[in-house]
Amino acid sequence: MDYFFSEKQKMIRSLARTIANEKILPVRQELDEKEEFPWAILKEMADADMFRLFIPEEYGGLGGGCLDLCLVVEELSRVCGAVGISYAASALGSYPLLDYGSEEQKRKYLPDIAAGKKLAAFGLTESGAGSDVSALATTAVRQEGCYVINGTKQFITNGGEAEVYTIIVMTDRSKGARGASAFLVEKGTPGFSFGQKEKKMGIRSSATRELIFENCRVPEENLIGKEGIGFIVTMKTVDRARPGVGAQAIGIAQGALEAAVAYARERVQFGHPISSLQAIQHMLANMATELEAARALVYAVARTVDAGVKNFTEESAMAKVFATDMAMRVTTDAVQIFGGVGYMRDYPVEKMMRDAKIGQIYDGTNQVLRNVIALELLRRRAMRE
Ligand SMILES: Cc1cc2nc3c(=O)[nH]c(=O)nc-3n(C[C@H](O)[C@H](O)[C@H](O)COP(=O)(O)OP(=O)(O)OC[C@H]3O[C@@H](n4cnc5c(N)ncnc54)[C@H](O)[C@@H]3O)c2cc1C
Numbered sequence: 001m002d003y004f005f006s007e008k009q010k011m012i013r014s015l016a017r018t019i020a021n022e023k024i025l026p027v028r029q030e031l032d033e034k035e036e037f038p039w040a041i042l043k044e045m046a047d048a049d050m051f052r053l054f055i056p057e058e059y060g061g062l063g064g065g066c067l068d069l070c071l072v073v074e075e076l077s078r079v080c081g082a083v084g085i086s087y088a089a090s091a092l093g094s095y096p097l098l099d100y101g102s103e104e105q106k107r108k109y110l111p112d113i114a115a116g117k118k119l120a121a122f123g124l125t126e127s128g129a130g131s132d133v134s135a136l137a138t139t140a141v142r143q144e145g146c147y148v149i150n151g152t153k154q155f156i157t158n159g160g161e162a163e164v165y166t167i168i169v170m171t172d173r174s175k176g177a178r179g180a181s182a183f184l185v186e187k188g189t190p191g192f193s194f195g196q197k198e199k200k201m202g203i204r205s206s207a208t209r210e211l212i213f214e215n216c217r218v219p220e221e222n223l224i225g226k227e228g229i230g231f232i233v234t235m236k237t238v239d240r241a242r243p244g245v246g247a248q249a250i251g252i253a254q255g256a257l258e259a260a261v262a263y264a265r266e267r268v269q270f271g272h273p274i275s276s277l278q279a280i281q282h283m284l285a286n287m288a289t290e291l292e293a294a295r296a297l298v299y300a301v302a303r304t305v306d307a308g309v310k311n312f313t314e315e316s317a318m319a320k321v322f323a324t325d326m327a328m329r330v331t332t333d334a335v336q337i338f339g340g341v342g343y344m345r346d347y348p349v350e351k352m353m354r355d356a357k358i359g360q361i362y363d364g365t366n367q368v369l370r371n372v373i374a375l376e377l378l379r380r381r382a383m384r385e
Contacts, residue, residue: 005071005297012053012068016075019044020083028080032206032351035197037161038205045087046116054091054275056098059110067305068246070247071299077251078258081355082203084251086119086246089128089206090156093120095237096182097116100225107182109164118163122241123153123211124234131368134176135194136194138169138213147171147183149213157362159209160194163187166237167211168230169263184222191216198378202354207306234378235313242316243305246298246323249359253291253327256352259282263338280337287330294323314376317369324359325366331356346375 005013007360023044031038033064045051055061077084094113097105097120112118129135138151142215149169156165165185172179195210203305224233233253261284301319304312331353335342342349361368 002295007027009068012064013071013075014016015048016072017051017078019048019050020075020079021223024076024083025077029345029348029351031080031146033345035199035204037085037207038080039161041083042086042116042119043111050248051086051090051116052092052099052114055110055114058061059106060114061110065302066243067299067302067306070243070302073244073247074254076250077248078255079246079350080205081249081252082205083356084248085157085203085358086161088204088241088248089121090119091164091244092241093122093158093164093166095240096122096224096233097164099236099240100229100233102221104221104300105224109184113164119161120159120164120166121156121158121162122237123156123159123165123167125154125156126152127154128211130367132377133168133231134206136168136170136180138167139173140169140171140181140218142171142220143217146217147223149183149185149216149218150197153211153213155198155208155362156211158207159211160197161207164303165192165211166224168234169232171227171296175228178228180234181227182224182230182233183218184224185213185216185218186210189216189218201357202351203250203358204354233338238363239313239316240305242369243298243302243319244252245359245363246294246301246319249320249323249327249356250291250295250298252356252359253287253294253323253330256327256331256349256356257284257287257291258359259347259349259352260287260334265338274337283333283337287333289331290326294319294326313379314373317364317372317376320359320363321366321369321373324356327356327359328353 023041052062053064057063071090073084113120140147140149167183168177171181191214193212198208264280265273298319301315305328334349335353341347
């Protein structure tokens, strides 16, 4: 299908595809087995100016949009979903700064993120506050020109590897939803440490760690925006990030579909390639159709974001839910088409199936996002009537 990309977008996609095929493909299995963070690949991406894409030109970036980012994440994830998300998480960690940071903060942090010298990460989740973000327990208390942070963030992508962390904590519990605030914390700040790298089902080479704050003092200048806007920052950040999770899902599904088609043509049973069986053909046809529908939705939402539409909460949630549910079905069917060897780690599809699962869980679970979509839908209907 032709999505009428600009010449620049075609170039970005082609560069990301080359990096994926030449640098990620030869090592993806090893990275997965060793659960090793893909630093060498991210360095290649930095050298190719890929981290500049999501940063405005005035801060050393290329001023690319949501669709540009999605194209890169999709191509990386077609080969390895873990590399795709390690890259995308740096954009996620930068969004609070891009949208609500002061000029001084942007000048201080964004050029190094754009150059790929520093990775960013976003810390919201806690052990007691997953889907229910109103239960955040980490606090920041103002004291003599600084804020003192105490608490622990859980499951933070790029945790321990990133240098710049944007976190959401409570500055005034008595104010409820208006009592949360966003802060910047740099790796190396006294009182800020990391938990063990989590051992995961999939996206195993990506880093997921706790962020631990024990009387961690950050200067007042590290407050992003002003006190009380933490949940507004959160909503904007996750809305912006969800098309990227959708792009990770379509990339993983594309990789699985390609592998399944190739295997179906080559595997002979009953004297014929299994691709001659209608049962297999119908599975492939469904996989391809669902994948294309998800891709069209993710791109359409990314273009909506790039067009400057203010509220895209519903669309962004739809793209994430639809694409990640699709990726789970497509990768599961790919394993089925491979039969017994599909279950073996020597073949790529079992990793794709493991990698696909996280898309339904992070950045808002798909159940919670269905609540979000329904709420928006009902609110809009009510407004029309
Ligand atoms: C690998 C990985 C990377 C992550 N990266 C980050 C990161 O970079 N930054 C960050 O801040 N967080 C991150 N997370 C956290 C992630 O966003 C949360 O795990 C997710 O939001 C779900 O929260 P929870 O795990 O506490 O599940 P829970 O909220 O405990 O949910 C458990 C189950 O209950 C369901 N449920 C809960 N509430 C509702 C409801 N109201 N309606 C219907 N169903 C409901 C859920 O859908 C789920 O099925 C990451 C998680 C993982 C596993």
